[in-house]
Amino acid sequence: MAVKGNLVVGQSGGPTAVINQSLVGVVQEARKHGLIERIFGARNGVEGVLREDFVDLGAEPDHNLEAVAQTPSAALGSCRFKPKEEDCRRIFDIFTKHNVRYFFYIGGNDSALSAGIINKIAQEANYDLVVFHVPKTIDNDLLVTDHCPGYGSAAKYVAQCFMGNDTDNRSLPGIKIDICMGRNAGWLTAASALARVCPGDGPHLIYLPERAYSLKGILEDIDASYQKNKRVLVALSEGVADSDGYLFLESDKVRAELKEMGMEAIIDGFEAQGKIEDLSGGAKKDAFGHTQLSGSGALADFLSAAVKIHLFKKYGKKARVRADTLGYAQRSMSGVVSASDAAEGREAGRAAVISAISGEQSGSICFRRLESRFGKYHCEPFRAPLEDVSGVNFPKGVKQYRPMEDKYIASSGNDVTPEFIEWVRPLVGPLPVKAVLGNMPVK
Amino acid sequence: MAVKGNLVVGQSGGPTAVINQSLVGVVQEARKHGLIERIFGARNGVEGVLREDFVDLGAEPDHNLEAVAQTPSAALGSCRFKPKEEDCRRIFDIFTKHNVRYFFYIGGNDSALSAGIINKIAQEANYDLVVFHVPKTIDNDLLVTDHCPGYGSAAKYVAQCFMGNDTDNRSLPGIKIDICMGRNAGWLTAASALARVCPGDGPHLIYLPERAYSLKGILEDIDASYQKNKRVLVALSEGVADSDGYLFLESDKVRAELKEMGMEAIIDGFEAQGKIEDLSGGAKKDAFGHTQLSGSGALADFLSAAVKIHLFKKYGKKARVRADTLGYAQRSMSGVVSASDAAEGREAGRAAVISAISGEQSGSICFRRLESRFGKYHCEPFRAPLEDVSGVNFPKGVKQYRPMEDKYIASSGNDVTPEFIEWVRPLVGPLPVKAVLGNMPVK
Numbered sequence: 001m002a003v004k005g006n007l008v009v010g011q012s013g014g015p016t017a018v019i020n021q022s023l024v025g026v027v028q029e030a031r032k033h034g035l036i037e038r039i040f041g042a043r044n045g046v047e048g049v050l051r052e053d054f055v056d057l058g059a060e061p062d063h064n065l066e067a068v069a070q071t072p073s074a075a076l077g078s079c080r081f082k083p084k085e086e087d088c089r090r091i092f093d094i095f096t097k098h099n100v101r102y103f104f105y106i107g108g109n110d111s112a113l114s115a116g117i118i119n120k121i122a123q124e125a126n127y128d129l130v131v132f133h134v135p136k137t138i139d140n141d142l143l144v145t146d147h148c149p150g151y152g153s154a155a156k157y158v159a160q161c162f163m164g165n166d167t168d169n170r171s172l173p174g175i176k177i178d179i180c181m182g183r184n185a186g187w188l189t190a191a192s193a194l195a196r197v198c199p200g201d202g203p204h205l206i207y208l209p210e211r212a213y214s215l216k217g218i219l220e221d222i223d224a225s226y227q228k229n230k231r232v233l234v235a236l237s238e239g240v241a242d243s244d245g246y247l248f249l250e251s252d253k254v255r256a257e258l259k260e261m262g263m264e265a266i267i268d269g270f271e272a273q274g275k276i277e278d279l280s281g282g283a284k285k286d287a288f289g290h291t292q293l294s295g296s297g298a299l300a301d302f303l304s305a306a307v308k309i310h311l312f313k314k315y316g317k318k319a320r321v322r323a324d325t326l327g328y329a330q331r332s333m334s335g336v337v338s339a340s341d342a343a344e345g346r347e348a349g350r351a352a353v354i355s356a357i358s359g360e361q362s363g364s365i366c367f368r369r370l371e372s373r374f375g376k377y378h379c380e381p382f383r384a385p386l387e388d389v390s391g392v393n394f395p396k397g398v399k400q401y402r403p404m405e406d407k408y409i410a411s412s413g414n415d416v417t418p419e420f421i422e423w424v425r426p427l428v429g430p431l432p433v434k435a436v437l438g439n440m441p442v443k
Numbered sequence: 444m445a446v447k448g449n450l451v452v453g454q455s456g457g458p459t460a461v462i463n464q465s466l467v468g469v470v471q472e473a474r475k476h477g478l479i480e481r482i483f484g485a486r487n488g489v490e491g492v493l494r495e496d497f498v499d500l501g502a503e504p505d506h507n508l509e510a511v512a513q514t515p516s517a518a519l520g521s522c523r524f525k526p527k528e529e530d531c532r533r534i535f536d537i538f539t540k541h542n543v544r545y546f547f548y549i550g551g552n553d554s555a556l557s558a559g560i561i562n563k564i565a566q567e568a569n570y571d572l573v574v575f576h577v578p579k580t581i582d583n584d585l586l587v588t589d590h591c592p593g594y595g596s597a598a599k600y601v602a603q604c605f606m607g608n609d610t611d612n613r614s615l616p617g618i619k620i621d622i623c624m625g626r627n628a629g630w631l632t633a634a635s636a637l638a639r640v641c642p643g644d645g646p647h648l649i650y651l652p653e654r655a656y657s658l659k660g661i662l663e664d665i666d667a668s669y670q671k672n673k674r675v676l677v678a679l680s681e682g683v684a685d686s687d688g689y690l691f692l693e694s695d696k697v698r699a700e701l702k703e704m705g706m707e708a709i710i711d712g713f714e715a716q717g718k719i720e721d722l723s724g725g726a727k728k729d730a731f732g733h734t735q736l737s738g739s740g741a742l743a744d745f746l747s748a749a750v751k752i753h754l755f756k757k758y759g760k761k762a763r764v765r766a767d768t769l770g771y772a773q774r775s776m777s778g779v780v781s782a783s784d785a786a787e788g789r790e791a792g793r794a795a796v797i798s799a800i801s802g803e804q805s806g807s808i809c810f811r812r813l814e815s816r817f818g819k820y821h822c823e824p825f826r827a828p829l830e831d832v833s834g835v836n837f838p839k840g841v842k843q844y845r846p847m848e849d850k851y852i853a854s855s856g857n858d859v860t861p862e863f864i865e866w867v868r869p870l871v872g873p874l875p876v877k878a879v880l881g882n883m884p885v886k
Contacts, residue, residue: 280751281761297740308723318724
């Protein structure tokens, strides 16, 4: 059922360090097949399609494609745009005009959903279009697949960052809180556990969106760990929520806790933040209805304030508390790339084209681990039905993302299991050396 | 005048990625010389000396020393402790008891000052002690030297971070502000300019502690750059101050500007922060009288709020504004190390021991560039008088740190010069690939 025609590839959502590997994989594979006549890149994803803003990727020299593949973030530009039915109809008009019969969309959950919507409406409209979702996300929360391109490199950045933050915290002991990306799933935050190399190494506490927490519980955990280890390194996901599922900064329960603990000053800070939002055009929600979590240090500063006040009230002594929000470097750090992640990013783009050429009308590329021979990690790509990943036909209430499995989360709810470490290690690959002195006593 | 006796080495101040290279340099070189009998490490710098908390570095196996050398942050533990006269007298008692005749202190400006104080009081007390300061600082603000070990690796981290943040900002255009470390000097913030590879690359604006700014001026710069480039990446030092020298978050002038611009909500946020400080034991100042700047996202969030409100008021449209505080990874990221920085870190430790053994009673190790043969970078260590670096005898008002020279700062005050790029590039070494698509139009 594969037809002759042109191909459009786009990138969408938050970038990753290897999203261009997938772009280059699509282009290089597409060049091999006669069915695909020309290869267009849509700038800024679906937005570029709607603007008819295309670039000629077929004309891009190979050496530059290889350089772009090593460059983090979406080389075509990205977008956060959820197409409606009328957008799709316009897309088909534009595609007809340019004889586009292949559409490849590189992105995460929202992009899979966009691809799913376009595919569904194309089918309903009898528009003959091959639609593939090519996975990328640092969050690793796509359905079906073992893991997503983009995750391994982000996890490597987080691991190296925590390795350094842990030795830093050893040097100047205190409480250090690092906020990691991951709205719905804790995969990236959990990768911080790779920083543990020597006895006593942090992170000592890991908080994930898959579990519900109270502020008081977290403060008590930190206090107990601090008393025991004389220092604490905390990994906390930006998606951490209360037992009603509300993010800490939006939680009435957390506000009530703050009042109960005499920390109203923190609430005043929230109120000021609310006023700032009003003055700058309203709350930060994107087209998919998500609150902006990144690019702000609010959660880190809030927790740091709460820990400081809690410990001062309890012990009458100032504690050294620092908090960092790891920020955009998690998804786009230059030069910190997992080799297997880069290879799989490329492979995902190629596999999508091969699957399309072989006659599949739509799909999403996933990875599965092969039986480990001699203990060596090996994964292969496969095509999953686009609907299974995009969730386009899911009944209301069924989640379109994949949280961490229970087996990967410690029963305490504030750590990961050894199974998780085993699962994640090959995705990240070798990490830098980390060592401590023998601290031999002077005789 | 070199005497036979034991050696104590300590680490102090904020860690760097190569501070352990210097530690290992001291130990390895000291082992070669008969005059130095035993090699002790003081845990947590001078605090460990006062506690008689020593470890036997002479017994540390070579392979572990090499692993520690590659590990960021102070392996002996660090401190922020300024010794007073009575502390020094106690130090000499302890040194006498352990027959310590050599003291090496690895650190930045504060540590140089501590070494200077100990040396001065030792001389006054006729206590026979060789005192060397071994330089490390990511801030690069030590006097006399061309540059400091620790800076090259931190600059490399900042450069790679900005390379990624720049491509990220290209992918999803908007305004991105990144706050860099550097209380008094802009060397580290300035290194962000290494991220510029392709035409139009950011950072588009660079703000340094060496120049005075008004909030309004910065907002207008950002607005103008945004209108021109449709996106802006800003590098801003945590030490950015008003024309009276006050940090932005502590500036009455900035508060007045906020009022004038109808941004009182931001001031409410400051007030809340003040209350939080009170509740947690008071303002954040260390033993050297410095305000805590790092480990908090306050400056980034403040600027981001001001930019958002400013642009919304002016254009009635919400702007995509994000701000990251690059945080502790700047000084302790694992695996992002400049090769020349690591080598010079080791060299600094060795040179201090060689200088001491050759009969110098005190000193601070500096680096000078040699005449470039075939355009290749080469630096050599030399001993400077400890007083010249520690500033222990400086008259009040004379600065004990080295700001960026005027020739390295653009006359606009919001950028660096090509001379700076030429100066900094060899300290950082090769950077990862960064490329853009040719964006060839579809015919």
